[in-house]
Structure formats: C-alpha cells, structure tokens
Amino acid sequence: MSGWRAPFARPLRAEWTKFRTVRGWVVGMVAATLVTVLLGLLSAAGSRTSCSAGPVEVPCPVPPVGPEGQAVTDKFYFVHKELRGDGAITARVTSMTGRIRLPDATPGVRNVAAGLVPWAKAGVIVKESTRQGSAYAAVMVTGEHGVRMQHDYVHDVAGRPGGVSAGSPRWLRLTRSGDTLTGYESGDGEHWTRVGVARLTGLPATVRVGLFATSPGDVTLTQGSFGGTVGAARFSEATAVFDRVGLRGAASDGAWSRDDIGVTIGPDGTPHHPGRFGESGGTFTVTGVGDIAPTGEGRTIESTLSGLPAGLIVVIVVAVLFITAEHRRGLIRTSLLAEPRRGRALAAKAVVIAAVTSAAGLAATVPSVAIGTRILRANGNQVLPVGTFTEVRVVAGVAALLAAVAVLSLALGALFRRGAAAVTTAVAVIVLPYVIATTSVLPLDAARWLLRVTPAAGFAIQQSIPEYAYVTGPYVPSLGYYPLPPWAGLAVVCAYAALALGLAAFQVRRRDA
Template sequence: MSAVSHRAGLEDFGRLLRAEWTKFRTVRGWVVAMAAAALVTVLLGLLSASGNHASCSSGPVEVACPPPLVGPDGEAVTDKFYFVHRPLAGDGTITVRLTSMTGQIRKPDVAAGVRNVVPGLVPWAKAGVMIKESTKQGSPYAAVMATGEHGVRMQHNFTHDVAGRPGGVSKQAPRWLRLTRSGDTLTGYESADGTNWTRIGTATLAGLPRTVQAGMFAASPGDLTVTQGDLGGSIAAVRFTEATGEFDQVKVEGNASGAWRDDDIGLDLAPDGSPHHPGRAGQSGGTFSVTGVGDIAPDMEGPTAERPLSSVLTGLILVIVVAVMFVTAEYRHGLIRTSLLAGPRRGRTLVAKALALGLVTFAAALPATTITFAIGGQILRANGNAILPVSLLTQARIVIGMAALLALAAVLALALGALLRRSVAAVITAIVAIVVPHVVATTSILPDSAARWLLRVTPAAGFAIQQSIPEYPHVLQHYAPTAGFYPLPPWAGLAVLAVYAALALGLAAFQLRRRDA
C-alpha cells in the first residue's frame, strides 16, 4: 500500500469514527444511560462503603481497628515469632546446627470443651537463623530456615523467598544453617555436615544500621483447612499451631556483645491482659530450644483496596444495554443501510463503531472508578476498616483496568448485538457471558475448582484486573475467588476479555459482509 493510499485510508477511518461519535452523542437516551452507568457505579460504591463498619476490642472497650503493620516494601505484613538474639555490630556471621523440628496443631475439638491437639508441623512452620534490623515489628530482616514441608529456604523482608535443598530435619539428618552480613548484603548458606556449604541466596537490605540483632527464631502459621459448604462452596478455617526448633553448635562471628535475649515478637494479649499463645525458649549448655507461633510473611487478612468497586457490576449491566442498543437500534430503524452506504467497507465501519463506543465508555468509566476507589477507600477507613495497603502503581492499575474492563465489555456487547440483531437476546447473552460467571464464581455456590475454571475461560476473567493482593507461594492461604483471588494474573485476565471482544467483533464483521443489512 502506498503512503498516499494509507493516508487516505486513515482519513476515511477517522471520518467513520467521527460519524459514530456523532451518532452516539446526538441520541440523548444513550448519553443519559452511559452517564447513569457511571453515576450508579459511584453512588452504590460509596453507599456500600458507608454501610461497612468495623471495630476492634481493647479490653472491654471497642475501638477503631489499627492500621495494618507495614513492611519495608510497603505491603501489609504479619511479624510474629519467638526470637533468641544478641546484638551484632558491623559485619559478621551466625551459624547453627538445627537438630530437631517439632510442633503441635490444634484440630477440631472431639467434644464440647475437649481440646484436640496433635503433634505435627504445618507446611510453612519455620525455625532457623535471622539477622533483623531491630526487634520492632515490620523492620527489615533476612533469615535462613528449615520448614515443615518445603525444605530449607532463605527469606527476607516478608515477600521474598528462595528455595534451598528439600527435605526435613532430624537428629540423624540435621541441617546446618548460616547467615553472613557484609554491609547491607546478607547471604544465606546451608550444609549437611558443617564443612561443605551451599549458597542459597543473597538479600540486600538497604540502610541497615551498624548494630543489628542476630539469633535463632521459630514461627508457625495457623493450620488451614478448607471444607465443602452446604451450598457447594468452600469454608476455610485456621487453627492454632506452634513449632519448636532445637539448635546447637551456635556460633556468632564478628563483634557480638551481650547475653542472649528472648523476645516474643508480636505477642498477642487476651482481653484480661495475659499473653495469648506465647512462645518460649530454653537453654542448656550450648543447646537452645525455641518455640514460636505466628508467621513472618505478607498479611493477607482484611478488607482490600478494591472493595468499593463491587458496584461496577451494576454499572456494567447498564453499559451492556447501551452498547447493544448502539448497534441494534440501527437495524430496528433501518438506519444500518445508511451507515453502510457512508462506509461501504462494512468491517471497517463496524470497527469504527466499536472503537467509538469503547472510547466513550472508557471516558465515562475512568472518573467513576477513580472517585469510587478513592473516596470509597477513605470512607471505609473512616468507618474503622483497616484496608490492606497497596502501591500507587497497583492503585492506578485497578482504577484504569476496571475502566478498561467496562470498555472491553461494551465492545463485546456491541459485537453480540451485531451478530444477533436482537436487543434482548444480545443483552442477555452478554450478561450471561460476563456478569453471571463472576457472580457465580465469587459467591459460595461452586466448588473452588469450578469457580477458578469459570474465571479462566469466560470473559469474566477480566475482573482479575482488580485484584490488589497477589498470591505468595510461601504463604498458605485460601486462594479462591470467594476470598478475592483470581486464577489468572491481572493483565492476563483482562487479556482474556479482550480476546473475546476481538473474536466476537471479527465474527460480527465477517457476517456483516456476508449477509444483507
């Protein structure tokens, strides 16, 4: 194609695009309905946030829930473990031999008031060595540890995890663990015999002070069980666990001073002020026993930032109606012939119509999602809800992505309208394809596997764009749609919706060229 013909083609497409925009804005009902979709999204989102209150107890008094603990990278974290440590000034190394790792798990009571505690370790129970900026919760750290079922790991700053060798710990097969500090760089090692060492990984903790805390720790997240609900969905429950690590051959090299100190980091208190599930430690000669509960990991419990945007579903239905009417009205009134006379290349005409509608929808939706997300979040926080924090980049992705979801859904609905040429049939088909799978998958109706399948293969996959908290492989969690977790990454989910819209539009253009208007 020559440059002249290419330019002429672009000018022709621009003319078609302007014509479709003119059609849309001159029909008052379409403009009002699109504005209503944006307004409904905002009003329902803010109304929902206004009715969502939360409080926490401080003894006998109800108070606003404290904000989530935030780690070095800005994520909400949980930092609860038992720590036996001493100060380390400047560079140095801590080396231990872990000879045993045991634990307890509380299972459902066998009878009313009869506790059922069994021996065992949950998969991500942890015991090992740690260098931490301070004993303050949320402060930077790096750790080398053995786990219940995932072998040796090196983790740092809550979200980072590197696998070492698999396998467990026993007196016959102990694990030697080592963590070395050189400036802001910490390097983890493991060994089977204390002589031949294997490097696991390296972490850079920028801004570490000269004096840090080095020592041994133990932690054990709750035991997660997922059972089938009466209605077909799933019910997740988490119960108390603890882990105990037995250490010997403890050696700290470098400028380490002072006696070993025990700290129950993040210890919870019962309403009467007594310790709730405290950890403990003991020392006999050169052998240390450390027992801990809790976890050192991202915190995934609590209301998420995208909660106010649940109102998008209602706005989406209005967008679908407008999108279908934008094309079927021309068939109903016989105006499609005029449109095709103005643009004889039928496929190009349909693409121009879809692009115009998509741009209009995005322009109306973006302010609505921005206002709902921002003000709805402020209302939730003012009502005592401790919203899990997310980065500005994630916030922008959610707001822009949900507006893009509405635009792509509009294009898909328009394509269905062009294919079916019947308003009611096209609206129902679009709602069944986009809205219904999401509602069914995110309520306790289907088993988790079926819900995940729906959100992989239907246009409803696009709702993954709003997920603010990612899945972490080293955190045991109920990663199910009912808990706000989608089976596809955010942009991949939106891409599934985009593919459906493109395929439907291509099929509609193909049929439009083949059959009479």
C-alpha cells in the same frame, strides 16, 4: 483542519455524533457510572470492623508495613544479640516439632494434636531491629517446604527439600557483608551450599542477629451456610532445637536477649499463646507462634468496586443498543450507504463505544476507590496498602475491562442483531460466570475453571493483593483471589472481544443490512 482528514475520521465522527445525540445512551452511560460508584460506596459504608479488649471497644491494631510497602505479619519468638558491622551466624537445627489445633471433634473442646503446619519456620535471622515490620533476611527450615531463604516478607528462595531430625540435622548460616546477606545450608557443617542472596538497602550498621521460630495458623476453608466461603485460622506453634550456635563479628557479649515479637496480649493483660525459650549447655529450644510474611487480613482497595457487575450490565445494554437500535430503525442502511466499507463502519463504532466506556469507567473507578477506601478506614477497617502502580492498574484496568466488555457486547449485537439475544448472551458469558464462581455453592475447581476460560477472567484485573506461594491463605475466588494473573485475565476478555469483533466484521460484510 485539512490534516485531520484521515480516512477513518469521518465514520468515527459520524458514530460519535450518533452516540452523543441519543439521550437514552448517554443517560445509560452516566447511569453505569453512578450505579458503580453508589453501590461501591454503599457497601463500603456498610462495612464496619470493631475490636474489643474484653468488654471495652478499642481501636483495631494496625498491621505493620514491611520495607516494600505491604501489610505484613511479623510475629515470632526471637532470641538475639546485637551485631555491629559485618558478621555471620551459624546454627545447627536438630529437631523441629509442633502442635496444631485441629477442628473441634466435640464442639467447644480444644482438639490439639502434635504436628507442623507446612509453613512453620525456624532458623537464623538478621533483622534491622525488634520493631515489627523492619527489614530482615533469614535462612530457615520449614514444616514441609525444606530449607528456604526469605527476606523483607515478600522474597522467598527454595533450598534443599526435606525436614530435619536428630539423624539428619540441618546447618544454617547467614552472613552479613554491608547491605548483602548471604544464606548457606549444610548437612554436616563442612560442605556448604549457598541458598540465596538478599540485598537490604539501607540496613543500619548495628542490627539484631539470632535464632527464631514461628508457625502460622492452620487455615481451613468452609463453605458458607448459603454459598460463599469462610476462611478460619487455627492456632499452631513450632518448636525448634538448635545447637552449635556460632557468631562471627562484633556481637554483644553476655546473655542472649529474647523477645516474643508481636505476641497478642489478651484482655487480662497476659500474652495469648506465648512463645518459649530454653537453653542448656549450648542447646537452644525456641518455640514460637505467628508468621513473618505478607498478610491479606483486611479490606482490599478493590472491595470498593463491588458495584462493578451492576455497572457492567448497564454498559452491556448500552453497547448492544448502540448497534441493534440501528438495525431496528433501519438507520443501518443509511449508515452503510454513507460508509460502504462495512468493516470500517463497525470499527468506528467499536472505537467510539470503547472510548466512551473507558471514560465512564474511569469516572466510576477513581471516585469509588478514592472515596471508598476513606469510608472503609473511617469505619475502622484496615485497608491493605498497595503501591501506586497497583492502584493505577486496578483503577485503569477496571475501566479497560468495562471498555473490552462494551466492545464484546457491541460485536454480539452486530452478530445477533437482536437486542435481547445479544444482551442475554453478553451477560451470560461475562457476569454470570463471575456470579456463579464467587457466590454460588459451585465447588472450587469448577469456580476456578470458569474464571480462567470465560470472559469473566477479566475480573482478575482488580485483584490488588497477590497470592503468595509461600503463605498459606484463603486463596479462593469468593474471597477475591483469581486463578489468573491480572493482566492475563484482562487479556482473556480482550481476546474474546477481538474474536467477536472479527466475526461481526465478517458477518456484516456478507449479510444484507
């Protein structure tokens, strides 16, 4: 054992012995784990989704899953032919118009106006099959974001900005060569600019190629009657006029097939908001409703971690007591006699509390997510699928968040030496901003600002579904979308913890015990 005589080992062992022999602290950590798991499972158990077709209850439709594992919306009007092997499709878009249902001016009366939503899409597409969620690449004109090339739901490249009109039409071309799809655009059909390249690995030799149009619902966010946010999507449709449609390669002869991919079927068996298609003399008019994009509709895996704020408060109390109890009982004088290098004594405490809290955190997050998502599914909820890496990041990241908060609280305890002041400060800078930002009637700008600059930014580590710049969505903190990326959020809280620990080390050295 003589190898294990590093200078840091002794204070570390002393602090660990202190922690594990004080029953209240151990009980507190176990309580933090239990409260997090129980609240999470309870809220999962209380969350139910049911779907009905008219008077009958039916199983809820399962959203399709894209080639890269995300839940997606795949709903559009598709005018297509078969393409064997390599080839290309070219078309000119001469007009793009649409209709949007605006919020009712008179309650109950549909208020539909002409217009396009920003991400209405129409263009040329190569798709693995007509199955929802299958691989695709498309070059398109959008409502307000110019020409784009998108593929497999989560990739988007911007082309030339601006809309289309008869005076300034837009030519689009998509070529297939093996697994590689290349998108081009042109203003006159002569001079082409490359928009982007997509590699669709495993794309079968025979694919569908054609024209499409779709238009996502117009999203409005309203403040809930007593705080919180309610997101709602209203109907919109897009109509595009194509001409000079040309196919190169081994395409099927004869008429174009048409499919209203993913159209909603109403209770009476007829399609709800169907798309349309018309052709006359080489001019195609395609009208579609829906979107080809990742979806955030459903429960996220982190919704099973709703007990986290409660667990955090318990962790804060234990971490603060871990140091202030020594001051109160005078044990700190003994501790500092035994380990006169005070910074090192404090560091040992920080390491012990961080390690214990991480373990308790993992013991809380792993079962919460594993069992919680099962309960959610059993209750008819759709749980949005995420990759293994994301799942590990959420589970381990939340444990790391708990550890960082414990270190921050410990440092505040060392700075204040007063339990009540330290606990209150820790709660006020960590939990309070989160509470205010996600539930109160505080306006959105203020809420986002709070989640950027306060230690509550760390809550971002639990966000499993990212915000997509090219999908209009209810991206607000109260619905689980944080202003900072996950790791940046965790870095903010870690920076606060490091800063507070540094200050505490400085103070502990200067002050009398």
